[in-house]
Amino acid sequence: MRSPASVTFPTVLRNAVEKVGISRRVADFTLSIGMTMGSCGAVLNYTIVVLFLAQAGGVDLTIGQVVLGMALAILLNMGTITVPGGFPVVAMFLATxxxxPIEAVGLLIAVDWFTGVLRTFLNVNGDTLVAMLVAQNTNEIDRDVYNGTKSVTTEEIDLEERRETFERADAAD
Known part of the structure; x- marks a missing residue:
């Protein structure tokens, strides 16, 4: 089982090409990298977790602790992006x-599914925006598709064909 962002990858890839007009070459590269490393939604969530736990526990954080929490959030996110249900482990690690105090993590676990939907929304839209910027700078965006005056279709993405690539990427994490 994969995280919601991983599950949406084939749809996001197809929509980036067919509805936004990004070239397949740019979409393949930028969206793949974005899915594994650019999960801004989860990093923001983990940073907010640190601040929430401090507030819930009545702890005044120093600037160093906030920076440490943010740095750990970035590193932990890269290691757990495709791990479903990894939030409690990351939250406990950040807290300690x-x-x-780790007692408030239980409150966060109760709402993690709902915040997961919002994280996926941020990640997918952020990745697509980056793909659009790269496509614009490399002149690989079809403005007619973007404006809706032309339609293109991509071949169906064969997950079996890409399975080996996904497994190598997962092993690298």
Whole structure:
């Protein structure tokens, strides 16, 4: 089982080409990288978790603790992006690393599914925006498709054909 962002990848890839007009070459590269490394929604969530736990526990954080929490959020996110249900482990690790009470993590687990939907929304839209910027700078965006005056279709993405690539990427994490 994969995270929601991983599950949406084939649809996002197809929509980037067919509805936005990004070339397949740029979409393949940027969206793949974005899915594994550019999960801004999860990083923001983990940073907010650190601040919430501090507030819930009545702990005043130093600037160093906030920076440490943000840095750990970035690193932990890269290691757990495709791990479903990895939030409690990351939240507990962040809490103990920054010296925060872990009791409030239970409250966060209850709402993790809902925030997961919002994280996926941020990640998918952020990845698509980056793909659009790269396509614009490399002149690989079809303005007619973007404006809706032309339609293109991509071949169906064969997941079996890409399975080996996904497995190598997962092993690299």
């Amino acid at each position: 690393s920054v010296g925060l």
